[in-house]
Amino acid sequence: MSLPRIHPHPRSRKPGTLLIPVVLLSAFVVASCGSDDDGTVAVVTGNVVADGFDFPVAPGEMTGWTEPPHPDERFDPSSYLVHREDGIHPSIDFFREEGSSAGEELWAIGDGVVVDIVYDREAYPDKHEGDQDEGWGNLILIQHDYVENGETKRIWSQYAHCATVEVELNQIVTRNQRIGLVGKTDGTEGRELWDVEHLHFEIRTSNLSASVYPDDLGLDTDEKVSEYYTHPLEFIREHRPR
Numbered sequence: 001m002s003l004p005r006i007h008p009h010p011r012s013r014k015p016g017t018l019l020i021p022v023v024l025l026s027a028f029v030v031a032s033c034g035s036d037d038d039g040t041v042a043v044v045t046g047n048v049v050a051d052g053f054d055f056p057v058a059p060g061e062m063t064g065w066t067e068p069p070h071p072d073e074r075f076d077p078s079s080y081l082v083h084r085e086d087g088i089h090p091s092i093d094f095f096r097e098e099g100s101s102a103g104e105e106l107w108a109i110g111d112g113v114v115v116d117i118v119y120d121r122e123a124y125p126d127k128h129e130g131d132q133d134e135g136w137g138n139l140i141l142i143q144h145d146y147v148e149n150g151e152t153k154r155i156w157s158q159y160a161h162c163a164t165v166e167v168e169l170n171q172i173v174t175r176n177q178r179i180g181l182v183g184k185t186d187g188t189e190g191r192e193l194w195d196v197e198h199l200h201f202e203i204r205t206s207n208l209s210a211s212v213y214p215d216d217l218g219l220d221t222d223e224k225v226s227e228y229y230t231h232p233l234e235f236i237r238e239h240r241p242r
């Protein structure tokens, strides 16, 4: 059985981008979705309000999936904020405890709207756009609005290396709706493909484009990364459906 390993992570071909804090961007009323050239996506106003969040793998509870940091060192690389050659990893990588993760269902963690999709070059040659997916494969980004202590808040969930993309841009999704399958899509020519299917899963607190990675933005400390990302498992645990 092949083991999960530290994978080289995507580097956007875009140069480092100046990022405007989301509080400023959200002041503008925008109706369209999709990735902008400045490394952000437009914030959707009037989004559905999520009633809480579940984990992104069936049945939304992580049953049978590893929870990093894991006592088995094979799974350590999937930890949040681990420092790597290509920067700080802002995600949890999901692997099944036993057997392959291939073909496992991906579920939307909560009600929201699909605001960015990147199509893998090999999986979707007709939809792929040339300069976006280096190292990421199929990518889905969902904006979620929710209410906490009477205040409307917002996060974005990002799902990478998916085998399939089963949602469309601007589509409204509901919690536990199937959005694709776990895979190992990469999309980079001339680069070794991942040999282990897994879900790279991020929760962002800012409206970064799906394909942005912290190193692209010069986020080189845990503190800087934490301005734009949050711990996926901790966030979900603290925001379960009531």
Ligand SMILES: [Zn+2]
Binding pocket: 089, 091, 092, 093, 200, 201
């Ligand atoms: Zn990862």
